[in-house]
Amino acid sequence: MKTVNVLFVDDEKYLLQATERLLANEHYNKFFAQSAVEALKILETQSIHILVSDMKMPGIDGLDLLMTVKEKFPDTIRMVFSAYTQTSQILPCINQGEIFRFITKPLNPKELIASIQNAIELLLLKRERHELTEQLQIKNKILEQTLTEKQLIEEHLKNLSILDELTGIYNRRQFTTSLHREFNHSQRYQTDFSLLMLDLDHFKTVNDTFGHAFGDFVLKIFARRVRAAIRETDLIFRYGGEEFMVLLPN
Numbered sequence: 001m002k003t004v005n006v007l008f009v010d011d012e013k014y015l016l017q018a019t020e021r022l023l024a025n026e027h028y029n030k031f032f033a034q035s036a037v038e039a040l041k042i043l044e045t046q047s048i049h050i051l052v053s054d055m056k057m058p059g060i061d062g063l064d065l066l067m068t069v070k071e072k073f074p075d076t077i078r079m080v081f082s083a084y085t086q087t088s089q090i091l092p093c094i095n096q097g098e099i100f101r102f103i104t105k106p107l108n109p110k111e112l113i114a115s116i117q118n119a120i121e122l123l124l125l126k127r128e129r130h131e132l133t134e135q136l137q138i139k140n141k142i143l144e145q146t147l148t149e150k151q152l153i154e155e156h157l158k159n160l161s162i163l164d165e166l167t168g169i170y171n172r173r174q175f176t177t178s179l180h181r182e183f184n185h186s187q188r189y190q191t192d193f194s195l196l197m198l199d200l201d202h203f204k205t206v207n208d209t210f211g212h213a214f215g216d217f218v219l220k221i222f223a224r225r226v227r228a229a230i231r232e233t234d235l236i237f238r239y240g241g242e243e244f245m246v247l248l249p250n
Contacts, residue, residue: 003028003029004028004029004049004050004120004123005028005029005031005046005047005048005049005050006028006029006030006031006048006049006050006051006052006116007031007032007033007039007042007043007046007048007050007051007052008020008030008031008032008033008052008053009032009033009034009035009036009038009039009051009052009053009054009057009062009065010034010053010054010057010081011034011035011054011057011058012054013034015054015105015107016032016034018107019032019107019112020032022107022109022112022113023112023113023116026113026116028116028120031046031048035057035058035059035060036053036057036059036060036061036062036064036065036068037059037060039051039053039065040065040068043069043072043073043076048073048076049075049076049077049120049123050076050077050079050116050119050120050123051065051066051069051076051077051078051079052079052080052081052103052116053065053066053078053079053080053081054080054081054082055080055082056082062080062082066078066080066098066099070098075126077100077119077122077123078098078099078100079099079100079101079102079103079115079116079119080099080101080102080103081102081103081104081105081107081112082102082103082104082105100118100119100122101115101118101119103115161173161174162174162177164223164237164238166216166219166220166238167219167220167223167224167238168220168223169223169227169236169237169238169244170235170236170237170238171237171238172237172238172239172240174237175237175239175245175247178235178237178247179195179247182247182249185249191249191250192250193247193248193249193250194247194248195245195246195247195248196245196246196248197239197243197244197245198226198243198244198245198246199242199243199244200218200219200222200242200243203215203218203241203242206218219238219242222244223236223238223244226244226246230246230248231248233249233250234246234247234248234249235247
């Protein structure tokens with residue numbers, strides 16, 4: 001279990017001393033302040049998880065302290081011990097300070113110990129929920145990355161299935177699909193389309209004379225030139241080694 005820090009605030013020094021003796025055997029860190037100003041200084045320098053404050057104090061009173069802590073340190077569990085038990089005193093603490101527990105004076109040792117223990121249990125539940133939320137966020141992030149990678153892989157595999165690896169234009173398989181689709185479209189809507197078949201003459205001589213790497217370069221440049229010359233709606237395919245098809249709708 002991580003360390004729990006509890007801050008007790010009361011302008012009566014003897015009460016703080018009595019509280020310290022009473023809680024000597026409790027296994028959490030205890031901090032003590034005799035004013036709201038001193039308490040705020042401690043809160044600025046220490047991670048206080050539970051605040052137990054008196055209501056009536058000179059200067060900044062308990063309610064103002066609770067509201068300040070609520071604003072600046074919203075995760076701190078806030079508690080009050082006070083001799084005032086009137087509804088007019090309790091309601092502002094509940095409604096404005098959003099306190100966890102109201103402990104009456106004079107202090108009942110069992111009540112004080114039990115109340116702080118309940119606050120610690122709440123703190124641990126919040127920590128557990130926070131850790132579970134973080135773990136869930138991490139898992140969701142991993143899942144999102146996995147899905148993104150899956151989509152990229154699927155897109156890559158799809159491209160491999162329809163694109164020629166060397167030239168980057170559509171391959172023979174995609175030509176068959178596109179031609180079938182265009183033919184059906186042409187019949188249904190009574191439109192025309194043209195089909196060009198281009199073949200590079202004496203390409204074997206290029207490979208034999210300059211090598212296959214240079215032949216690949218020629219094919220890439222040729223595909224690039226044709227793609228630049230046709231319309232955006234036209235499609236170019238590598239049909240065979242040095243054979244190309246160009247499909248021109250309408």
